[in-house]
Amino acid sequence: MCGIVGFVGSEQAAPILLDGLRRLEYRGYDSSGIAVCGDCELRVKKVRGRLDVLSELTHQGADLPGTLGIGHTRWATHGEPNDVNAHPHVSSSGRIAVVHNGIIENYMELKNQLIQKGYTFRSETDTEVVAQLLDYYYDQCGDFFEAVMCMLNAVDGAYALGIVCADYPDRMYAARKDAPLLLGYGEGGNYIASDVTALIRYTRDIAYMDDGELAILSAGGIRIYDRQMRPVEKEHHHVDWEIDAAEKGGYAHFMLKEIMEQPRAIRDATAARIQNGRVVFSDLNMTPEQIRAIGKIYIVACGSSYHVGVVGKYNLERMLRRNVEVCLASEFRYSDPIVGEGDLVIVISQSGETLDTMAALREAKKRGARILSIVNVVGSSIARESDDVLYTWAGPEIAVATTKAYSTQMALLNLLGVYFGDIMGTVDYETYTDMVRGIQALPEQMEEILLRREEIHTLAQECAHHEDVFFIGRNLDYALSLEGSLKLKEISYIHSEAYASGELKHGTISLIEDGTLVIALSLYDPLFDKAMSNVVEVQARGARVLALTIDRRAAAMAERVPMVLPIPETEPMLQPQLGVVPLQLLAYYIALERGCDIDKPRNLAKSVTVE
Numbered sequence: 048m049c050g051i052v053g054f055v056g057s058e059q060a061a062p063i064l065l066d067g068l069r070r071l072e073y074r075g076y077d078s079s080g081i082a083v084c085g086d087c088e089l090r091v092k093k094v095r096g097r098l099d100v101l102s103e104l105t106h107q108g109a110d111l112p113g114t115l116g117i118g119h120t121r122w123a124t125h126g127e128p129n130d131v132n133a134h135p136h137v138s139s140s141g142r143i144a145v146v147h148n149g150i151i152e153n154y155m156e157l158k159n160q161l162i163q164k165g166y167t168f169r170s171e172t173d174t175e176v177v178a179q180l181l182d183y184y185y186d187q188c189g190d191f192f193e194a195v196m197c198m199l200n201a202v203d204g205a206y207a208l209g210i211v212c213a214d215y216p217d218r219m220y221a222a223r224k225d226a227p228l229l230l231g232y233g234e235g236g237n238y239i240a241s242d243v244t245a246l247i248r249y250t251r252d253i254a255y256m257d258d259g260e261l262a263i264l265s266a267g268g269i270r271i272y273d274r275q276m277r278p279v280e281k282e283h284h285h286v287d288w289e290i291d292a293a294e295k296g297g298y299a300h301f302m303l304k305e306i307m308e309q310p311r312a313i314r315d316a317t318a319a320r321i322q323n324g325r326v327v328f329s330d331l332n333m334t335p336e337q338i339r340a341i342g343k344i345y346i347v348a349c350g351s352s353y354h355v356g357v358v359g360k361y362n363l364e365r366m367l368r369r370n371v372e373v374c375l376a377s378e379f380r381y382s383d384p385i386v387g388e389g390d391l392v393i394v395i396s397q398s399g400e401t402l403d404t405m406a407a408l409r410e411a412k413k414r415g416a417r418i419l420s421i422v423n424v425v426g427s428s429i430a431r432e433s434d435d436v437l438y439t440w441a442g443p444e445i446a447v448a449t450t451k452a453y454s455t456q457m458a459l460l461n462l463l464g465v466y467f468g469d470i471m472g473t474v475d476y477e478t479y480t481d482m483v484r485g486i487q488a489l490p491e492q493m494e495e496i497l498l499r500r501e502e503i504h505t506l507a508q509e510c511a512h513h514e515d516v517f518f519i520g521r522n523l524d525y526a527l528s529l530e531g532s533l534k535l536k537e538i539s540y541i542h543s544e545a546y547a548s549g550e551l552k553h554g555t556i557s558l559i560e561d562g563t564l565v566i567a568l569s570l571y572d573p574l575f576d577k578a579m580s581n582v583v584e585v586q587a588r589g590a591r592v593l594a595l596t597i598d599r600r601a602a603a604m605a606e607r608v609p610m611v612l613p614i615p616e617t618e619p620m621l622q623p624q625l626g627v628v629p630l631q632l633l634a635y636y637i638a639l640e641r642g643c644d645i646d647k648p649r650n651l652a653k654s655v656t657v658e
C-alpha cells in the first residue's frame with residue numbers, strides 16, 4: 048500500500064526521504080515522489096515506476112535542496128498509475144504539497160466546488176483536492192494553520208497526510224484518520240512515516256498518531272493537537288527491531304528469510320506464554336468468569352489471516368465444544384452480523400491496518416462484542432481498538448506473501464484454545480499436556496523440515512511448468528490447503544484452487560484430466576484412509592499427484608503416489624503448523640523456477656488499507 052515519509056531538521060531532506068521510501072518498497076507501489084522546501088521554494092519530482100527511477104531523476108536527491116520534505120510511494124486507488132497521479136500533489140499556487148494515504152470519500156463534491164471557484168485539476172486523484180482546498184482556505188484566511196484546520200473539517204474519509212507549504216520552510220503538518228501514521232523524534236530533526244521500517248535508521252523514538260490528531264513538526268520538536276485543538280502528550284515507544292531484522296539477512300528473498308525464521312518466531316510467540324507446562328496469558332485482560340461466560344465466538348480476518356481462522360474454527364470447536372463462526376472481514380461488515388454483548392470476536396491481522404478487518408472490528412464493537420485481536424504490528428490501529436491484544440512477536444514481515452505471521456497467528460490461536468478450554472472445562476488433562484508439549488516441540492520439528500528444503504526445491508522443479516493446480520484435503524487438511532493454494536498462486540501466478548476432497552465429485556472433478564497437478568494433503572491422520580481414496584479417485588482421471596503426509600504414512604502413500612513429501616508428526620490439531628512450511632517452500636521454489644518477483648508479486652500490497 049502507499050507509503051509516507053517526511054522530515055524536517057538540519058540535514059538535507061531528499062536523501063532521507065529516498066532512503067525511507069526505499070524501506071517502504073515492500074508495501075507495494077506503482078509510483079513515487081518527493082517534495083522539498085528550500086529557499087522558500089517548493090521543488091517536486093514524481094514518477095511512475097521503481098524508486099530507482101526517481102532517485103536517478105533527482106541525482107539521488109541532490110536536485111532538491113532543502114531541509115523540509117515529504118515523500119510517497121503510491122499504490123493506485125483513484126486514477127491509473129502515472130507521473131501526474133503520483134504524489135506529492137501540489138496546489139495551483141505551487142506553494143503547498145501534500146502526500147496522502149487513504150481515500151477522501153467526498154472528493155468529487157469538493158472538487159466540483161473548487162472548479163466553480165476557478166481551480167483547475169491536473170490529476171484524477173482524490174488527494175489533489177486536499178492540496179487545492181488548502182490553497183483555497185490559505186488564500187481566504189492568510190493563516191496556514193487555520194487553513195489546515197478548515198481542510199480537515201471539510202474532508203470525509205480516511206487519511207494519513209503529510210503537508211508542507213513553501214511559506215513555512217521550517218515546519219511540516221501531519222494528520223491522521225483511519226490510516227496509519229507515526230511520528231519519529233530524532234537528534235537532527237523530526238519525522239513522519241506510515242511505517243516504522245522507514246525510520247529505524249534515523250530514530251527509534253516514536254509515537255503513534257491517533258485518529259483526529261494533527262501534528263506540527265519542526266527541527267526542534269513536535270506539537271500534537273486533538274480534534275478540539277487541545278495539546279496532546281503522546282506516549283513514546285522505543286522500537287527495538289534491529290535494522291538487520293528488516294533486511295534480507297543473506298537470503299535471496301525476504302520470503303525465504305521469513306520462512307526460515309519460523310522456528311524462532313514460534314518460539315518467541317509461545318515460550319513466554321507457557322510456564323511450567325501451563326499456558327499463561329499475562330497479556331489477556333479477561334477473567335476466568337468472563338471466559339466461561341463467552342457467548343458466540345467469531346473469527347474475523349482477510350486472506351491468509353482468514354485461513355488461520357479456518358484452522359482455528361476446527362480446533363476451537365474441538366477444544367471448546369461450541370460453535371465458532373469464521374468470517375471474511377469484507378463480508379462480515381456488511382452482513383448485519385448477529386453478534387452482541389457477551390460474544391467474543393477474535394480479529395486476526397499481521398499488519399493491524401487491514402481496512403476490511405478494521406471495519407469488521409468496529410462493526411462488532413459497535414454491537415457490544417468483546418474484541419480480542421491477534422496482531423503482529425505493535426501499536427497498529429487494530430491493536431489499539433481491541434479490548435485485548437495478543438501480539439505474535441514475529442518481527443517485521445517484509446515479503447508481501449505472509450509466512451511467519453501466519454504460523455505465529457496459528458500458534459497463538461491454538462494456545463488460546465487450550466487456555467480457554469481448560470477454563471471452560473472442555474479440554475481434558477491429556478489433551479492439554481499433549482497440545483502444550485506439541486507446541487513446545489514445533490520449532491525443532493520445523494527446523495527438520497527446513498533442513499530438507501533442497502528436496503522440496505527438486506519437487507518444485509518438477510512442478511513448476513504446470514499452469515493449473517488443485518490442492519485437496521479434508522478437515523484440517525482442507526483448511527491448510529486454502530493457504531497452500533493462496534501461497535502458490537500469489538507468488539508464482541499459477542492458477543490454483545483449494546477443494547475439500549469430498550466436494551470434488553460434486554463438479555470440480557470434471558476439470559481433472561491427464562497430467563493435471565493435484566497436491567493432496569494427507570496430514571490429518573484420523574482421515575488418512577479417506578485422503579487415500581481421494582488420491583486414487585483423481586489418479587483414475589489422470590491427475591499427477593504430489594502427496595504431503597506424515598513420516599509414518601510415507602511408505603503407504605508411496606505405494607500409490609510417485610511424489611511424496613513426508614513431514615514429522617505432531618498432535619493432529621497442530622499438524623497444519625508443520626504442514627504449512629513445505630507448502631510455503633514449494634510455492635517459493637516454484638516461483639523461483641518461474642523467475643517471478645517473489646517478494647513483490649504483481650498487483651499485491653503488504654498492507655491493504657483500502658476497501
Ligand code: F6R
Binds near residue numbers: 349352353399401447
Ligand atoms: C497473503 C497475505 C494476505 C494477508 C491479508 C490480510 O500472503 O499476506 O492474504 O494475509 O491481506 O492481511 P493482515 O493479516 O495484515 O490483516
